[in-house]
Amino acid sequence: MSMNNILEFLSLTDPNVRYVVIGSILLAASSAIVGTFTLLKKKALVGDAVAHSVLPGVCLAFMLSGVKNPVYLIIGAFITGWISLVLIDTITARSKIKEDTAIGLILSVFFGIGILMVTVIQKSGNAAQSGLDHFLFGQAASLVGNDLVVFSGIALILMAAVWLFFKEFTVIAFDENFARSIGFPVRTLELILTTLTVLAVVTGIQAIGVVLMAAMLITPAAAARFWTDKLKVMIVLAAGLGAFSGLVGAYISYVAPAMPTGPWIVMVVSIIAVLSFFLAPRKGILFRLITQRKFRKQMLEENILKLLYQLGEAQGSYYQPRTIEEIVARRPFQMSRLKKGLRNLNRQGFLKSTEKGWAYTRAGKRKGQRVTKLHRLWELYLTEYLRIAPDHVHEDAETIEHIITPELERRLEEKLRYPKLDPHQSEIPYPKL
């Protein structure tokens, strides 16, 4: 049954479904596009305040006109949305109250008044009010007829405006003072961007609802930021993610009309954001964990090879097999990690496994010797150039020995003039030619 639903939905044969889908996609994408600049200007919280502050305007428009006409509602929403922004700015500029407090204050006061008005309208028993409560949590399926035309129209205007002002918005978001210095009308441009933000919130009030509209503004852009460093790609990606969640919302609204749409849309887009947070290349958590694991593995293997070199040094024979007990007696490795490291080194051809234990290959000895050399060179560098006491340099060298590149190695050797002994009078081993 649900498979049929999906097919029927996706085929868009029902014109009503078609309109709802187009509308949801348009407004989710347009608010994500505007939201990209809201995010880059670090005004995410302001977006949330506006979203909540449009509610009293919507209610007031309905109370005064007595009908649920989208044009009246949008004008009402726009006015209170704007007043809230002006108040936040005025409070921040004229009093000792900081911006975050002003935002919290305005958001709760306006939303409180809005809820009060919704209650009054519901109690008044006005028949046309059916649907007004959708403005809290949204109902995509109600996006038909006149409503659809108006809201989609605004969405298209938003996209066109961002396209037109792309260069200007970018420069005021990156470097406001510079924009002012080249004579750009920064105040006007900010006014326009703010107006677009309010309008983006307004487009979503019917399908997504005022409570969660801020998420549609900010979350797609935040998710997109994880995947790219290019602003244009970020905008397109944010629009795509927004559109996808809008589509899902429309579907939910289609199969389960009793369900509010806003929370579903926001949940979808939030899941995408969380996944981005974990999975994105370079910036994602997973990528960083994998990189760290790789480093830890490299450090373990190099430490084993270095230790075998030191054993060889002490006993004058490098290629003699060593038992695990001998290794652990010298340095307390965690047993399971040690065994794993030995097996890896064996597989990579740096060690061979014999009956009497683990023994160097030539490549293994060369590598162990290099790590030992880097450790001792770094200790010497620290004592000579940073004047650090010889008994304080070992810990530092334990880390640095793993990250020095061949180029840095050469510079280190030259700077120290190919020294023979480290600060603890151990020999610094150079490969024999």
Place this chain on the structure above:
Amino acid sequence: MIHQVETPIVELHDITVSYHKKPVLWDIDLTLPSGSIIGIIGPNGAGKSTLLKAMMGLVELSSGYVRIFDQDLDQVRSRVSYVPQKESVDWDFPASVLDVVLMGRYGKLGLFTRPRKADKEVAMECLRQVDMENYAGRQISQLSGGQQQRVFLARALAQEADLYFMDEPFAGVDAATEKAIINLLKSMSKQGKTVVVVHHDLQSALEYFDWAVLLNLRLIASGPVNQVLTPELLQETYGGKLTLLAAVGDLLTKKEFPSRE
């Protein structure tokens, strides 16, 4: 020791700037000569950056006026370039090095016009002048402090101005970048350009600048560098704030007195 110039490139007439009613610059009155490298020097909190912003019209003046090329700033903006402190922007912004340098062309392009191929070529040439042409496609968050400063300089060069205001271009850069920047400034001044630089390192000031402005909330000196960087004047600049001046400033804040009637 305040030298006035005959045909100044910048003229400040009795400028006072206040933040929250408290004057941070008192009655600055000076003229700057064209074609020179000019250092604005003074201790932390002396109002050096504010003075630069006042010249660029970026802060509100409580009194006085600024003339540049003997005109209002708005009439000569295309001939003036401003380089903010590099810490004043978020370098994690999604932009490439070339994107930032292209912003230097925006003033000439005006509103709604997109950068053309010619602008990209100018931007690349400016990157070459600061030895950063290989970084054009690099994301700006991957740059070192010195490289960030070079990108800002390339953006300023792309403006093709005659007068440059630079806020602490030597702060937080490596020695190689510092040398590259000063060489660039010197070759700019040879071409007749004027550079006004906010600077905090006294040791290099004598070597870098032709003209110095000593500042500590009030103007202490303005003139040729060898006449201005004297022990007495430096002592006056760095020897602590005038406590009476500071006390009156605090009073203005507390009483919410207008700093001008």
